[in-house]
Amino acid sequence: MKKGDHLFLVDGSGFIFRAFHALPPLTRKSDGLPVGAVSGFCNMLWKLLTDARDTSVGVTPSHFAVIFDYASKTFRKDIYDAYKANRSAPPEELVPQFGLIRQATRAFNLPCIETEGFEADDIIATYARKAEAAGADVTIISSDKDLMQLVTSNVHMYDSMKDKQIGVAEVIEKWGVGPEKMIDLQAMVGDTVDNVPGIPGIGPKTAAQLLEEFGDLDTLLERAGEIKQVKRRENIVAHAEQARLSRRLVELRTDVPLGLDLEALVLEPQDGPKLVAFLKAMEFGTLTRRVAAACACDAEAIEPAVITVESGATARGPDLDPEQAGSSSVAAPAAPRTARSQQTGTELGKDMRPADLAKTRAEAFATAKIDRSCYVTIREIEELDDWIRGALDTGILAVEAEGNSIDPMQGELAGISLALLDNTHAPSGGEIRSAYIPLDHKTGEGDLLGGGRADNQLTIREALDRLKPLLENPSVLKLGHNLKFAYLLLKRYGITLQSYDDVMLMSYVLEAGKGGQGLDSLSERWLGHVPMTWKDVAGSGKSGLSFDKVDIERAMAYAAEKVDLTMRIWLVLKPRLASEKLTTVYERLERPMVATLAEMEERGITIDRQILSRLSGELAQKAAAVEDEIFQLAGEKFTIGSPKQLGDILFGKMGLSGGAKTKTGQWSTSAQVLEELAAVHELPRKIVDWRQLTKLKSTYTDALPGYVHPQTKRVHTSYSLASTTTGRLSSVEPNLQNIPIRTTEGRKIRAAFISTPGHKLVSADYSQIELRVLAHVADIPQLRQAFAEGIDIHSMTASEMFGVPVEGMPADIRRRAKAINFGIIYGISAFGLANQLSIERSEAGEYIKRYFERFPGIRDYMENTKSFVREHGYVETIFGRRAHYPEIRSSNPSVRAFNERAAINAPIQGSAADIIRRAMARMESALAQAGLEEKARMLLQVHDELIFEVEDAEIERTLPVVVTTMEQAAMPAIAMKVPLKVDARAAVNWDEAH
DNA sequence: ACGTACACCTA
DNA sequence: GTAGGTGTACGTC
Known part of the structure; x- marks a missing residue:
C-alpha cells in the first residue's frame, strides 16, 4: 500500500445494530427470515463499490475490508470485569442476520475480518494506522463515536446512512474537542451502553470544557484541586482511578495481530454470478437487477444460492447447501479471504455438485432401513431440553404436530414428534434420531366415560414453553410434511412457526403430475419404504379412534416414523431441487403460501345462516312441487336422482330417442341431453329444474351451515397446495371455490357470504x-x-x-x-x-x-x-x-x-396460478406497508379472484393497494407483453362485491 | 364401510 | 376441449 491508495474499512458489526434501529419496518424474506439489516448492508456495499466517488466520500477505494466483532471475551474484559456487562442479548430478529452479513461480505468478494480477543474497533484502528503510515488515505465506514479518536487529516469516517463525511472539523463541531482528545473525553464521560464508568456528573460539554482548560486527562487529574465547582472537584478527585481505567477501555489498540496484511485487502473484481445468486436468495429484487445489469449477467438464469442461517459468530447450522457448494454459478472462491481461523458452518458435501449430491443421497436412502425400535418417547422435561439443545446445535429439526382431529382449526394438540440429524458431515446427510412427546393422551380407549389423562406425560404448557423459542427461532430450520397443518394447529397455541421447509411442496415442485404428494407416497417413491398407515394406528370407521385415544406406544411409532421419513425425504429432495433448477419455484411460489394460506384459513368468512336456512326451505318447496309434476308426467314414482332409473323412464318406458351414452354404456341423462329433449317433451326440462334445485340445496344451503366453526362462528375452508397438476390451489371442507354465481337462485347463496359489521367484502379479480x-x-x-x-x-x-x-x-x-x-x-x-x-x-x-x-x-x-x-x-x-x-x-x-x-x-x-400466488405472497406486506395491517385482511382465493374483508373507513385506501399488487404480480421476474388488469369492488356480500 | 359413476357447481 | 370438489345412488366387500 502506498501514497494515493485509499483503504475503506467497514464496521460490519456497528452497521448491523445501526441498520436495525434505523430501518423500521422490518424487512423480511418470504419465509419470514428478517433481513432488513442485511438489505441495508448490501445496498451500502454496492453503492460504495460502484460510485463512492459520487457520495460525500468523494474517492474510489483501492483496498477494502469489512471488520466484525468476534463474539468472545476481549482483552477489555480482563481489564474491567464489568465491561459491556450491561449489554443484553441482541434482539431476536437480529441474530440470524449476523451470519448473513458475513455471507454477504463474502458474496461481494470482500475480505471478512475478525480476530479473537479484539473488537472490530481495534482491528479497524490497527489497519487505519498502518495504512496511514504507508502514506495511504483511509475511510472508516461508521458513525460510531468510539472510532472518532482515529480521525486525522488522512483518516476520515463516513456515515453511510446520512451520506456524511466525518473529518477533524466534524469531530470538533460535534464534541467540542479534536479527535486527538476524544479518548480523554470518552474516559471522562463514560458509556452506559458499554458500561464504561467515566466520572459521575461529567457529560460531554463539561468534559470538553475541562479538556480545553487543562489540555488532557492526566493534567486535569493532577491539577483537579484547581477546579472551583465543589461537587465537580470532589467527583473528579474521587474517581481519578476510575477515569484512568475508563481511558484504557476506550482507547483503541493499534497493535492487533492481523491475519491479512494490507496488501491482501486490495479490491478484487466482483464475481457477478456469485453475488447475484446471493442477492436472489435474499430476495433483494432491485439490487439483484442492478448488480446483474452492471455485471452483464442474466439474473433469471442464475439460481439463488441456498443460504445457511448462522447465529452470530458461532456456527449454528450445518451448511446443508449443495447449491452454494457445488453449482458453478455460486461456487465459493478458491481461497476465501477470511482472516478467521474458525470457519463458520460445516459445508456438507462441499466438493459435490448438486446433481451428484442428489444422486448420492437418493441412492443412500433408496433402500432405507427404517428401524422403529430406535424411536423414543419423551416424558421428562430434561429429556426434552436435551433434544432442544440438539436442534440448536445442528440447526435442523423435523417436526410434526399431532392433533385429535384431522382439522387443525378444530382439534386439540395430542403430541409432537421431533427428528434430529447427527453427524451431518456424512454425504448421506447424517444419522437421524426420532422421538414422540405425548402431551394429552387419554386412557381407556373405547370407554364411554372417555377415560382420564394418561400418566407420565409432559403437559402441553410445559412442553410448548420450551418448544416455542425453538419453533420460532429463525436460525433453526424446521422440516415438515404439509406444514400448513402444524402451522395452524401450533398457531392456536400461540406459536408462529418460522423458517421451514415443506417436503410435500418440494416434491410437488419436482413431480407435479407424477403421483400423490402424501407422506406415504413420498416415502415409497423416495425411500422404498411403506410407512404405518393411519388405519394401522387408529382403526377406521365407527371404531376409529382420535389420536389422543391411541395407545402412546403405538402413537409414538407412528408419529416418530413420520418425522424420521420427513427428514430423510428432505435430505433427498433438497439437493434435487437445486440440481433441477427448481429452487426459485419452490422459494417464491410454494413456501410463502404455507403461512399465507394458514392465515387465510384461520380468518375464515362469515355466512348468514338465516339466509341459507330460508333458502333451503324455498328450495325444498320448489323441488317438491317439481317432483310432483315429474311423477305425473312419468306416470309413476321413481328415484329422480338415479340416472339409471331416470334413463329407464325416459328412453325405455317413454321411448324418447336417446342422445349420448356414458362411458359405461348407460344412456346419458346429462343436462345437455335433457336440454335437447326438452323440445319434444315436457319432462326433461322438469328434470333439469329439479336437479338444479336439489343440487343447490344439498351442496350449499344444507351443507354450508354445518361448516360454521363453533367458536369463531365463521367458515374456515382448507386449501390444498399440492393437489393439482397445474399449480392451482384447491379448496375443501367446504369447497369455497365453487360457490354458485351463474343463476339467480345460485347468486342468492353467494349473497349469504357477508362481511362483519363495520366492514365490507372486497372482491378483486383478474380480467381475462x-x-x-x-x-x-x-x-x-x-x-x-x-x-x-x-x-x-x-x-x-x-x-x-x-x-x-x-x-x-x-x-x-x-x-x-x-x-x-x-x-x-x-x-x-x-x-x-x-x-x-x-x-x-x-x-x-x-x-x-x-x-x-x-x-x-x-x-x-x-x-x-x-x-x-x-x-x-x-x-x-x-x-x-x-x-x-x-x-x-x-x-x-x-x-x-x-x-x-x-x-x-x-x-x-x-402461469395464471403462479401470478396470483405471487400476488398473495406479497399482499400481506403490501397492505402492511400502506398501514392496512389488520384493517384489510385477505380471506379467500378463487383461482383468479381474491376476497378481502376490509374496515369501512379503509376501503378507498385498500382498493388501489390490492389492484396494484395483483397487476404487478408478475414483475420483476417476468415483464408481461400484455398488461394485467384487475377489477375490484366492495359490498356487504360476496354477490354484490363480485 | 368404501369405491365408483354420474351429475353439476366453480374458474 | 382444461383444472378442481361434493352429493347421491348403487355396487361390492
Missing part, C-alpha cells in the same frame, strides 16, 4: 388472465394489441375470424368467438368445440382452421408445446413451474390426445 397469458406466451400481435388498447377480446376474435366490425358485433357471433377462445385455452378439438356450440364437427373444424390461419402463432405454440411435452414429459409455466404428463407417450390415441390438450392448457392455467 388466461387469454392474456396466452397472448404473452404465444406472442400474438392482434391479442397483444387488443389487450393493450382495452378492446373486448372476444369481439376482436370474432372480427378477425368472420370479418364483422367490432362495433355493433352481433351477440351470437361474439358468443362463438368466445367459445373458440376458451377452446384454445383448453387445447381445442373439433369434437369439443362442436359439442360446446351444438354444431357439426365439420363446421367446428372449419372454425378452428380459420382461427389458425388468422392466428398462426397459436398453432405454433400448440405444436411446440406438444413436441416439448413428448420430448421432456413435462411442460413449464412462465415462472418455470413444471407439470408432468407421464402418459403423453401412451399407445392409446385418446389418452395421448387428452394428455396433449392438458399439456397445452397447463402453461396457461399454471
Whole structure:
C-alpha cells in the first residue's frame, strides 16, 4: 500500500445494530427470515463499490475490508470485569442476520475480518494506522463515536446512512474537542451502553470544557484541586482511578495481530454470478437487477444460492447447501479471504455438485432401513431440553404436530414428534434420531366415560414453553410434511412457526403430475419404504379412534416414523431441487403460501345462516312441487336422482330417442341431453329444474351451515397446495371455490357470504388472465394489441375470424368467438368445440382452421408445446413451474390426445396460478406497508379472484393497494407483453362485491 | 364401510 | 376441449 491508495474499512458489526434501529419496518424474506439489516448492508456495499466517488466520500477505494466483532471475551474484559456487562442479548430478529452479513461480505468478494480477543474497533484502528503510515488515505465506514479518536487529516469516517463525511472539523463541531482528545473525553464521560464508568456528573460539554482548560486527562487529574465547582472537584478527585481505567477501555489498540496484511485487502473484481445468486436468495429484487445489469449477467438464469442461517459468530447450522457448494454459478472462491481461523458452518458435501449430491443421497436412502425400535418417547422435561439443545446445535429439526382431529382449526394438540440429524458431515446427510412427546393422551380407549389423562406425560404448557423459542427461532430450520397443518394447529397455541421447509411442496415442485404428494407416497417413491398407515394406528370407521385415544406406544411409532421419513425425504429432495433448477419455484411460489394460506384459513368468512336456512326451505318447496309434476308426467314414482332409473323412464318406458351414452354404456341423462329433449317433451326440462334445485340445496344451503366453526362462528375452508397438476390451489371442507354465481337462485347463496359489521367484502379479480397469458406466451400481435388498447377480446376474435366490425358485433357471433377462445385455452378439438356450440364437427373444424390461419402463432405454440411435452414429459409455466404428463407417450390415441390438450392448457392455467400466488405472497406486506395491517385482511382465493374483508373507513385506501399488487404480480421476474388488469369492488356480500 | 359413476357447481 | 370438489345412488366387500 502506498501514497494515493485509499483503504475503506467497514464496521460490519456497528452497521448491523445501526441498520436495525434505523430501518423500521422490518424487512423480511418470504419465509419470514428478517433481513432488513442485511438489505441495508448490501445496498451500502454496492453503492460504495460502484460510485463512492459520487457520495460525500468523494474517492474510489483501492483496498477494502469489512471488520466484525468476534463474539468472545476481549482483552477489555480482563481489564474491567464489568465491561459491556450491561449489554443484553441482541434482539431476536437480529441474530440470524449476523451470519448473513458475513455471507454477504463474502458474496461481494470482500475480505471478512475478525480476530479473537479484539473488537472490530481495534482491528479497524490497527489497519487505519498502518495504512496511514504507508502514506495511504483511509475511510472508516461508521458513525460510531468510539472510532472518532482515529480521525486525522488522512483518516476520515463516513456515515453511510446520512451520506456524511466525518473529518477533524466534524469531530470538533460535534464534541467540542479534536479527535486527538476524544479518548480523554470518552474516559471522562463514560458509556452506559458499554458500561464504561467515566466520572459521575461529567457529560460531554463539561468534559470538553475541562479538556480545553487543562489540555488532557492526566493534567486535569493532577491539577483537579484547581477546579472551583465543589461537587465537580470532589467527583473528579474521587474517581481519578476510575477515569484512568475508563481511558484504557476506550482507547483503541493499534497493535492487533492481523491475519491479512494490507496488501491482501486490495479490491478484487466482483464475481457477478456469485453475488447475484446471493442477492436472489435474499430476495433483494432491485439490487439483484442492478448488480446483474452492471455485471452483464442474466439474473433469471442464475439460481439463488441456498443460504445457511448462522447465529452470530458461532456456527449454528450445518451448511446443508449443495447449491452454494457445488453449482458453478455460486461456487465459493478458491481461497476465501477470511482472516478467521474458525470457519463458520460445516459445508456438507462441499466438493459435490448438486446433481451428484442428489444422486448420492437418493441412492443412500433408496433402500432405507427404517428401524422403529430406535424411536423414543419423551416424558421428562430434561429429556426434552436435551433434544432442544440438539436442534440448536445442528440447526435442523423435523417436526410434526399431532392433533385429535384431522382439522387443525378444530382439534386439540395430542403430541409432537421431533427428528434430529447427527453427524451431518456424512454425504448421506447424517444419522437421524426420532422421538414422540405425548402431551394429552387419554386412557381407556373405547370407554364411554372417555377415560382420564394418561400418566407420565409432559403437559402441553410445559412442553410448548420450551418448544416455542425453538419453533420460532429463525436460525433453526424446521422440516415438515404439509406444514400448513402444524402451522395452524401450533398457531392456536400461540406459536408462529418460522423458517421451514415443506417436503410435500418440494416434491410437488419436482413431480407435479407424477403421483400423490402424501407422506406415504413420498416415502415409497423416495425411500422404498411403506410407512404405518393411519388405519394401522387408529382403526377406521365407527371404531376409529382420535389420536389422543391411541395407545402412546403405538402413537409414538407412528408419529416418530413420520418425522424420521420427513427428514430423510428432505435430505433427498433438497439437493434435487437445486440440481433441477427448481429452487426459485419452490422459494417464491410454494413456501410463502404455507403461512399465507394458514392465515387465510384461520380468518375464515362469515355466512348468514338465516339466509341459507330460508333458502333451503324455498328450495325444498320448489323441488317438491317439481317432483310432483315429474311423477305425473312419468306416470309413476321413481328415484329422480338415479340416472339409471331416470334413463329407464325416459328412453325405455317413454321411448324418447336417446342422445349420448356414458362411458359405461348407460344412456346419458346429462343436462345437455335433457336440454335437447326438452323440445319434444315436457319432462326433461322438469328434470333439469329439479336437479338444479336439489343440487343447490344439498351442496350449499344444507351443507354450508354445518361448516360454521363453533367458536369463531365463521367458515374456515382448507386449501390444498399440492393437489393439482397445474399449480392451482384447491379448496375443501367446504369447497369455497365453487360457490354458485351463474343463476339467480345460485347468486342468492353467494349473497349469504357477508362481511362483519363495520366492514365490507372486497372482491378483486383478474380480467381475462388466461387469454392474456396466452397472448404473452404465444406472442400474438392482434391479442397483444387488443389487450393493450382495452378492446373486448372476444369481439376482436370474432372480427378477425368472420370479418364483422367490432362495433355493433352481433351477440351470437361474439358468443362463438368466445367459445373458440376458451377452446384454445383448453387445447381445442373439433369434437369439443362442436359439442360446446351444438354444431357439426365439420363446421367446428372449419372454425378452428380459420382461427389458425388468422392466428398462426397459436398453432405454433400448440405444436411446440406438444413436441416439448413428448420430448421432456413435462411442460413449464412462465415462472418455470413444471407439470408432468407421464402418459403423453401412451399407445392409446385418446389418452395421448387428452394428455396433449392438458399439456397445452397447463402453461396457461399454471402461469395464471403462479401470478396470483405471487400476488398473495406479497399482499400481506403490501397492505402492511400502506398501514392496512389488520384493517384489510385477505380471506379467500378463487383461482383468479381474491376476497378481502376490509374496515369501512379503509376501503378507498385498500382498493388501489390490492389492484396494484395483483397487476404487478408478475414483475420483476417476468415483464408481461400484455398488461394485467384487475377489477375490484366492495359490498356487504360476496354477490354484490363480485 | 368404501369405491365408483354420474351429475353439476366453480374458474 | 382444461383444472378442481361434493352429493347421491348403487355396487361390492
